[in-house]
Amino acid sequence: MSELAIDTEAAEAAFGSFGATCLYMTYDPVTRQCLAASAGHPPPALMDPDGSAAHIDLSPGPPLGVGGLPFEPVAFEAADGSVLALCTDGLITRGHADPDEGMSALRHALSAALVSGRSLEEIGPEVVGELVPRPLADDVTLLLAEARGVRVRDHASWTLAADPSVVSEARAHVLGQLSLWGLDDLAFTTELVASELVTNAIRYAGGTIGLRLIRAASLICEVSDVSNTQPRMRRARATEEGGRGLFLIAQLTDRWGSRYTRSGKTIWTEQALPPGP
Template structure:
């Protein structure tokens, strides 16, 4: 197997959409920009400042923030979709924009529209693989979120638990009260102990219940198994055990650690 003599890298486009703030944050590592189909049917490409492909360069990547109206469609794709050996990249991007319009992505299920966008591409003339991902933006209504700012005071962890229990009672999610109280308590405690303040605690109720804790530190949490002789070190392990999913993401001000729990069946059927 021949070994490449030069540097080897991979392009990447990383996108995070916040349905509460209706804001999309994205960064590119040498990858083509996403296309946005607005609610009025217009198609435009987000202007990014791409960094080098992953594995090639070593400097930070620049993020771009973009507000997206509810019902917009975001199209992410590999360069094989716009580089097909016939014309330049600009022509390929114009062709993709036309395909998005003809596929009526605003009115139709995205699974059907996606198929129509790529179905007539000539396989024999493709110079690279083709991948297309479509996502429709939605908005979480204000009454489905609750946000609190807390100072970096360990005495406020008890208040955080109280706030969570009150909010879950308003949402009639008492079945999740114990686990969410514990998750919020552990995440707020870790943020105060290791990152300082202020700390933002946020609950989001959609098809899942999300508990988020944001702090000003960019140090990512690390889960470990505490020894039997240790008094601490079990917080993130408990969060992972009580959550359907959990993780952490960087923000402009620091980081956010989040935890998701499935809603009770009776609540999902409402």
């Protein structure tokens, strides 16, 4: 979630450019761990299943475009049933001179609304309407998400050496796990995806390689390596023998992407699960 910095005239005068604040957060449904970093943006709020609520203690870096300092990620756990709330600062500064007062009001409103047991789709507009007087003078966004981890039987992971011989081993792991899950219809595509990503990690990254399958709302295949170099999809020339791997993956899967980790990067793909019986 990002927004244009509110005081754009001051930012332009001070830095000679425009800036934008940004909050970036990932959630791992296997470990139940969140990782968040802020570029001058309000921190996320976490409402635990027991009803307690708190904003995550981040160390924000400068807004994007107005500074070159590194951004410090903070890790925290989100138990099953917890609710994460991300918002633009228009929600917590509107009507509150002190942002801390606005964040406190947000936590109180969310805690009170969540007690009702209603859906997040109903709670969101109600909380915004309670906190922000009309008419709106600033953009206001509230994003609510419930943390739902996956069961132990719905994920599998393997650690592989950076050796070409492990590619066949990776394919065997994938085929065996999909057979246990009754997802043989996805075997061909997932085997190809895992084979291509593991091969690329061996060729360009080296070091230990992680392979993980997650069965959730979709089938997720992840390959992690120790390199910080992000993949780039391109269309290979007819005379080139390689360069088609990511292009094929993009065509065969529903979604794919890459994210940085503390030790390198992870490339992930998603495929829709076949309809149940």
